[in-house]
Amino acid sequence: EVVMTQSPATLSVSPGERATLSCRASQNIRNYYLAWYQQKPGQAPSLLISGASNRATGIPARFSGSGSGTEFTLTISSLQSEDFAVYYCQQYSDWPLTFGGGTKVEVK
Amino acid sequence: QVQLVESGGGVVQPGRSLRLSCAASGFTFSSYAMHWVRQTPGKGLEWVAVISYDESSQFYTDSVKGRFTISRDNSQNTLYLQMNSLRAEDTAIYYCARDPKSGYVIYNWFDPWGQGTLVTVSS
Numbered sequence: 001e002v003v004m005t006q007s008p009a010t011l012s013v014s015p016g017e018r019a020t021l022s023c024r025a026s027q028n029i030r031n032y033y034l035a036w037y038q039q040k041p042g043q044a045p046s047l048l049i050s051g052a053s054n055r056a057t058g059i060p061a062r063f064s065g066s067g068s069g070t071e072f073t074l075t076i077s078s079l080q081s082e083d084f085a086v087y088y089c090q091q092y093s094d095w096p097l098t099f100g101g102g103t104k105v106e107v108k
Numbered sequence: 109q110v111q112l113v114e115s116g117g118g119v120v121q122p123g124r125s126l127r128l129s130c131a132a133s134g135f136t137f138s139s140y141a142m143h144w145v146r147q148t149p150g151k152g153l154e155w156v157a158v159i160s161y162d163e164s165s166q167f168y169t170d171s172v173k174g175r176f177t178i179s180r181d182n183s184q185n186t187l188y189l190q191m192n193s194l195r196a197e198d199t200a201i202y203y204c205a206r207d208p209k210s211g212y213v214i215y216n217w218f219d220p221w222g223q224g225t226l227v228t229v230s231s
Binding site (some may be wrong): 043044056088090092095099100 | 110152153154155167170203208215216217218219220221222223224
């Protein structure tokens with residue numbers, strides 16, 4: 001199976017600063033088949049980005065995704081208070097569908 | 109608005125069975141593939157199974173093959189997960205999630221998710 005590795009596990013950022021989250025796949029992800037989700041405490045995950053860089057409906061432009069192959073990045077350009085959460089990447093290039101272990105973005 | 113509401117979780121002994129349900133509303137349920145995804149503190153998020161809009165296709169992660177069955181009742185707008193021979197490692201929050209687009213193609217990302225139902229397998 002495709003193993004997804006996210007780094008760092010925890011990212012401490014001040015509000016207004018930029019956050020860069022990494023997601024690495026153990027094998028090539030074809031056709032940019034990579035999604036990002038945000039999960040807040042006590043809530044289900046919610047979709048941020050699909051196709052590596054396509055924001056879901058209603059997602060602010062401060063969220064951007066990039067990358068290809070085995071290396072992907074989620075960037076939050078200027079962190080707002082509501083952005084402190086856990087972020088997961090997920091590949092849908094191959095079965096079984098797999099997730100990364102998550103990056104917790106916390107207040108510095 | 110689109111809503112997915114899971115039910116059926118609880119505490120169950122190892123080796124026993126449990127059936128989860130997911131009631132869908134706010135969209136044409138019969139047009140979308142549907143997934144089950146589970147989450148544990150230790151293993152994180154794990155995709156469990158998917159079923160096509162018309163039940164013609166189902167896929168499972170290896171750890172549940174032969175034990176879990178995904179099904180749906182399009183007349184009742186409800187998704188199911190029948191879980192047999194439960195193990196301690198099946199303990200998790202189980203989410204149902206919709207495939208993002210309607211139709212024959214299964215896109216395999218998840219939008220939206222339900223709020224989840226907790227399954228605890230313990231003697």
